[in-house]
Amino acid sequence: MVVGDVTTGTDVLVIGGGPAGYAAAIRAGQLDLDVTLVEKDAYGGTCLNHGCIPSKALITATDVAHEARHAEEMGIHADPAVDMAGMVDWKDGVVDQLTSGVEKLCKANGVSLMEGTAKFADENSVRVSHGGEGQGSESVDFEHAIVATGSRPIQIPGFDFADEPVLSSKDALSLESVPESLVIVGAGYIGMELAGVYAKLGTDVTIVEMLDEMLPAYPDDLTRPVAQRAEELGIDFHFGYSAAEWQDLGDGIRVVAEPADAVASDGGAEAVEADPIELDTEKVLVAVGRQPVSDTLDIEAAGVETDDRGFIPTDDRGRTNVDHIHAVGDVAGEPMLAHKGMYEGETVAEVIAGEPAAIDYQAMPAVVFTDPEIATVGMTEDEVTDAGFEPLVGKFPFRASGRALTTGHADGFVKVVADEESGFLLGASVVGPEASELLGELGLAVELGATLEDVSGTIHAHPTLSESVMEAAANALDQAIHTLNR
Amino acid sequence: MVVGDVTTGTDVLVIGGGPAGYAAAIRAGQLDLDVTLVEKDAYGGTCLNHGCIPSKALITATDVAHEARHAEEMGIHADPAVDMAGMVDWKDGVVDQLTSGVEKLCKANGVSLMEGTAKFADENSVRVSHGGEGQGSESVDFEHAIVATGSRPIQIPGFDFADEPVLSSKDALSLESVPESLVIVGAGYIGMELAGVYAKLGTDVTIVEMLDEMLPAYPDDLTRPVAQRAEELGIDFHFGYSAAEWQDLGDGIRVVAEPADAVASDGGAEAVEADPIELDTEKVLVAVGRQPVSDTLDIEAAGVETDDRGFIPTDDRGRTNVDHIHAVGDVAGEPMLAHKGMYEGETVAEVIAGEPAAIDYQAMPAVVFTDPEIATVGMTEDEVTDAGFEPLVGKFPFRASGRALTTGHADGFVKVVADEESGFLLGASVVGPEASELLGELGLAVELGATLEDVSGTIHAHPTLSESVMEAAANALDQAIHTLNR
Amino acid sequence: TDTPSGRVFAPPSVRRLARELGVDIETVEGTGPSGRLTEGDVRAAAESDESAPAGTGDEQPTE
C-alpha cells in the first residue's frame, strides 16, 4: 500500500540487513507477512562483508599454505608463495557470492528491499534517506519494526581508524600486501583469529592486551593449546598493557602502551610499576571489542530505551519496551554472534506472525577460529555447580583419537559436563581440530536433553573426530574404550 | 587359574585383537571379568594396521599437498614434492602409536594378552600356537568365547597377492615409491579411496569394475560429485569389465579384462559383445571385497555354524548357535566396518557380564573417504517408503553454505529423510566437505528419535558446515533460510 | 507402537532401561515429542501389570 508518493507502508519493517535482519525478513516473508528490509550499506551486514565470512576465508586459505609448508613430517616438501592481493580477491568473490545470495533469497521469499538509512520519526514510522546526493528520502509506516542495526568496532583514544596505519578488523581483512609487522591491540577472539592469519603469512605479530591473559572469556584449559600454538608461530604477547598512542616514524610507526591500571591496581601482575613499552611496527590493528549501533537511528523518537552500553533490552519475544518494536542481533545484546542474531531474527518474525515462538534455547554455541579452534556450548562446569547440579565430567584427548593422529593435529580435547544424578548433558567444550564442527552434535545433545548414555551409546563412524564426543561421554561413565577412565 | 603347565583358563576368551576384539576385551575388563585376548599378528587388527587408519593417513596427507597445489584461486602458489617413503614412514609412526596404545589400554583395563593363533579344540577350549618355530602351544579353557577374527581381502583367479606387481589394499598402503601407473580392480570404497590417493600423487590410475557404476552401494546423487572429482583427477574407468589375468611385459605388466558376464547378460551395458581390454601398467591393485576369517580356526570343533559366505550368524546378543560363544565384527557379518565391530564387541562384553545390553541401534553410520566424502546413516528414502512411512525430504546444498565457500569446497549437499507424519528423522546422507564429521550429529539425531523441528530449532554456530544439517531439516519443513524451499 | 514398521522411537538410555526393567517397548505409549518414548513412560509401564509381568525383569541370556 502506497500512501502518497513519498510514504510507503509495510506490516513489518526490518532495519539492517545483517544476519539478524535478513533472517527475520526471510522468515517473515515465509510466513506471508508484508515485509520491507532497509539496509544502508551491504546485504549480509558485518558478518558477510567484514566479519565471520571474510575472516574464516583468510583463516582457511592461510592454513592451506601453512599446512603444506609444515608437512615435512608427512613427507611433503613445499614452499608456498602467497599473493595477498589474490587471496583478498578470492575472499571478495566468496563474499559477493554470499551477499548476492542473500539478496536473492530475500526476494524469493517476498521481502521488499529498500536501500537507505532508516531513522525513526515516531513509533510507527521511519524516514529512509537514500545514499548519494539528491537521491532524497521517503517515509515508511510500519505496524511492527525489527531493529537489527548490529554493531561497530570500538575505537580507543589515540587510535583513529581513519588514519592509514591504524586498522579496524574490517581493514585487516582487505590488506593489499602482507605487512612486515603488526601490533594487535586486544587478545579477544577477533584479535587472536587475525593474529593467526598474519603470523602464518609471515608477519611479525605482537599483541598488547590489557588483561593478563588471552581470550579472557574462556577457561585456561581451553586456551592453553592456543597459547602454545601462538608461541610456535612466534606471536609475542604483552599482557597488562593498554595501547596509549602511536607515533609516525616515517618508515613505520611506534605504538606506545602503558601498564594497564586494571591490572596494576590489583597488585598481582607483571605490569605493576612497569614502564611504558614502545613497539615499532608497520601497522596497528585495534580489536578491543564492538559496540551496538543504536545511537544513529533516532530510536528515542520511537520511545525505545537502550541500556548504559547502548544495547536495546528485549524480552523473550524480542520485544523492546515498545511492544510492537523488536530488536535482534548484536544491537540486542550479548553474545554478539551471528547465529544468535539469526535465531532471534527468525523467532521474532514468528512471534509477529502469531506463532508460539520464543527466544528459548538451552544451548548457545560459540566458536573461536584460532589454531586450534575453541568451541563451547551450554554450561561450564562452574555454571553447572552454581545451578545446583552435581557436575559429572568426561574428557577425551585428541592424542588418543586415531583420526586426529592421521591429520597431524592431535592437540586438545573434548570435554562434556553432565548432571551426575540424571546424566543429562548440560554443556561441552572442545579445543582442537574441527572443534567448530564437532559442536553441532554437542549442541544438539544439550538442546535435546540427551544423557551421557545416549551419546556414548550412539554408534559413531570410525575413524572420525566425532568419536571423541562419544568417548568423552563414555569417559564420564567410566566406559571409554580409547582413553583411561579415572 | 593355571591348570597344569600348558593349560590356562579364562572366563572370557577373545580371539582376535582388531577393533571388535579389543573393544570387547577392554569392556569385559572394565566389567571385572577375567578376560584373555589372543592375537596372532598385530594389535589393532586390519583397521589400525592395514585399513582405516593407514588409508586415512595417506588420504589426509596427500590432500595437504594436493590442496596447496591447487590453491592458485586463493592466491596460493605451491608445487609440493612428495617423498613417498617419508609419507609411509609417518603413517607407520601413527599406526605404531595407536597399536601400542591399544596394547596399553588392554593392560590398563586388566586384559591378559596372549600372542598366538587360536584354534578351537572343543566348545570350551582352544589351542593357541605361538608364532615362530619351537615356541610351542598351549591350551586355554574358557567359559565364554568371543570370536573376532575379522576378514581378509578376496583374491580373484589370475591375481595372486604373492606376486610383486599384484597389490592387496594392505600392500597399497605401504609402497616405497609412487607408481607411474596403477590399475585398480574394483570401484568399491577401498578401491575408490586408494584411487584418490594415487591420482593425487601423480599416478595414472585406471579402474576396472564389473558393475556399471562406482560405489554401487550408494545412490547416484551421492556418487555424482565423487565421479566428477575423479574425472578432474584424470582417473579412467572401465565399467562392465572383470579382470581376467595379467602378463609380465618385463618393463611393467599388462592387465587383461573381459566383458563382465553379469553386465553383458542383462543386455544393457556398454560391454555387450565388446572385446577384452588390455591395460599396460606398473602395478595392479585388487580391491574387490573382503571375506570373513572363519575357516582357519577349527570353528566346527566348537560346533559353531557359519553361513554360505563364511560369516558366523549371531542373534541380538551377539550369540552364535552355541550360546556361550559369541561372534563380533567383520566375521559376524555386514556391514564390515570398524565401528560396527566395536559396538558389537562392547555390547557382547556387557551381555556376558549380565548387563541389560543388546545389539539394538537405529543408526548405523558409514563413510566413504573419497573426495568429496560420502556419509550415510539410518534409512534411505526408499527404505523409509518400504517401511511404510511417508518420506519427507530436506536438502541443503553446500554451495549455499558460507563456511563451505570459505574452504573452497562447496560441492555436495546434506539430505535428511523423515517420517512426514511424526517428523522423526529416519535417515540422512551427506556428500561434501567433512561429511564424515557431520555424520556425528545426524547419527545422534536418528538414534535419539529427534524430529526435524528438534534439529532445525537447535542453534548451530556460524559459520560452520554443521549449519547445513539444521538447514536441511528446516528445508524439509519449508523453513530454510539459506536455500529455497520447494 | 503406531508407526508403520512397528519402530519405536526412544533414545538408547530408554531402550536399555526397558530391557533392564523387562518392559516391551512396543507395547508402551510414548509421551515425548511426536510420541517419543521417555524414561518416565518406561518406568510407568514397568509398574503396570500388563507390560511387565512379574518376574520378567531378567532379560539376560540363558547361560
Ligand SMILES: Cc1cc2nc3c(=O)[nH]c(=O)nc-3n(C[C@H](O)[C@H](O)[C@H](O)COP(=O)(O)OP(=O)(O)OC[C@H]3O[C@@H](n4cnc5c(N)ncnc54)[C@H](O)[C@@H]3O)c2cc1C
Ligand atoms: C572480524 C569479525 C569476525 C567475526 N566472526 C564471527 C564468527 O565467526 N561467528 C559469529 O557468529 N560472529 C562473528 N562475528 C560477529 C558477527 O559478525 C556479528 O555478530 C553479526 O554480524 C551480527 O549480526 P547483526 O545482523 O546483528 O548485525 P550486522 O551484521 O552488524 O548488520 C547490521 C546491518 O545494519 C545496517 N544498518 C545499521 N544501521 C542502519 C540504519 N540506520 N539503516 C539501515 N541499515 C542500517 C548495517 O549497514 C549492517 O549491514 C565477527 C565479527 C567480526 C568483526
Ligand SMILES: Cc1cc2nc3c(=O)[nH]c(=O)nc-3n(C[C@H](O)[C@H](O)[C@H](O)COP(=O)(O)OP(=O)(O)OC[C@H]3O[C@@H](n4cnc5c(N)ncnc54)[C@H](O)[C@@H]3O)c2cc1C
Ligand atoms: C583399506 C581398508 C580401509 C578401511 N577403512 C575403513 C574405514 O575407514 N572405516 C571403517 O569402519 N572400516 C574400514 N575398513 C574395515 C575395517 O578395517 C574392518 O571393518 C575392521 O578392521 C574389522 O574389525 P575386526 O575386529 O572385526 O577384524 P580385524 O580388524 O580384521 O581383526 C581381526 C584380528 O584377528 C586376528 N586373528 C584372526 N584369526 C586369528 C586366530 N585364529 N587367532 C588369533 N588371532 C586371529 C587377526 O590377526 C586380526 O588382528 C577398512 C578396511 C580396509 C582393508
